[in-house]
Amino acid sequence: MIAHKKEFTGGLLLFIAFWIVFVIGMSPIFGDGKNILNYMDNLYNTISKKSAYYIPAVKEKTVAYQGKMVSFTVKGKNPEQAASMAKLFTAGQAKVSLKDEIVKVEGDFGLILDNIINDAEVMFANDGKMIRAKYGLPEKQALYDLWNAMKSAEKDLNKQKKFKEAKIINQVQTKAVEPAYNYYGIEAEDIKSKLGIVVASLAGYVIYTLWFGFSILFMFEGWGLKLEH
Incomplete structure (x- = not known):
């Protein structure tokens, strides 16, 4: 039984959207056939190479x-x-x-x-x-x-x-x-040239994590479950 349809529906939509974004992120569409994880891994390798010298x-x-x-x-x-x-x-x-x-x-x-x-x-x-x-x-x-x-x-x-x-x-x-x-095969890059992408990736990680958490929270509240202490 759903106690609060509005909260549950909102949470469900967030949950579905989360997985749609996940599927897109895992698709090889981020340059040279990379998914988002490969792309970000390569990005952070290029900007960390200089500091590992x-x-x-x-x-x-x-x-x-x-x-x-x-x-x-x-x-x-x-x-x-x-x-x-x-x-x-x-x-x-x-x-x-x-x-x-x-x-x-x-x-x-x-x-x-x-x-x-x-x-x-x-x-x-x-x-x-x-x-x-x-x-x-x-x-x-x-x-x-x-x-x-x-x-x-x-x-x-x-x-x-x-x-x-x-x-x-x-x-x-x-x-x-x-x-x-x-670091063999990786071209070193200055972090200043990639600062916008780095900031966006860190912000995106935080937002995406919260996104999943709130989707679960709203669905639970829709079911009438509450976390109390």
Whole structure:
């Protein structure tokens, strides 16, 4: 039994309209065949890319390791990944020995880190062709294997009680390699150029959330149900 038809009808219309807007939002009509979620995800990625550019700051921290010799062992998930890891460290002028999934690395820590950071810089600038030519691997695969190699290297260096070396490996991994991988293919944009869309999207999110809440509230009131405390 509907106690208050006016409130119930208003709530029902809001509820139906909410789902109509939802269906429209999920349709691929927002540029390049994107739905609203894909479009907004891409928008916020483009305006956040500049703020994720930590590479110069990380590179400064690696200067202290120039000429410092280091040795560590990394383990791939399989022999193929281990071979890929070996290529990545060889490019940093390290001496590498490979057996099954195990890669032993020895060399100038500064040169190894420089090579990693340079690769991250290239990928952050969306120049994947250079990485493909350098390693003969798909660019994102190369960076993925590098990330795993660094994670394994950090673990081994901690076992050796080389905590400073492990720490800088982690910083290069999280502040250079990760952003380069995550933002690859995304063109950075200044938030000022997208300020109107950003404000509208945030306001729209709040309004849309309230829209759903009020539709339920009005329907419940129409049924004669009330929230009391």
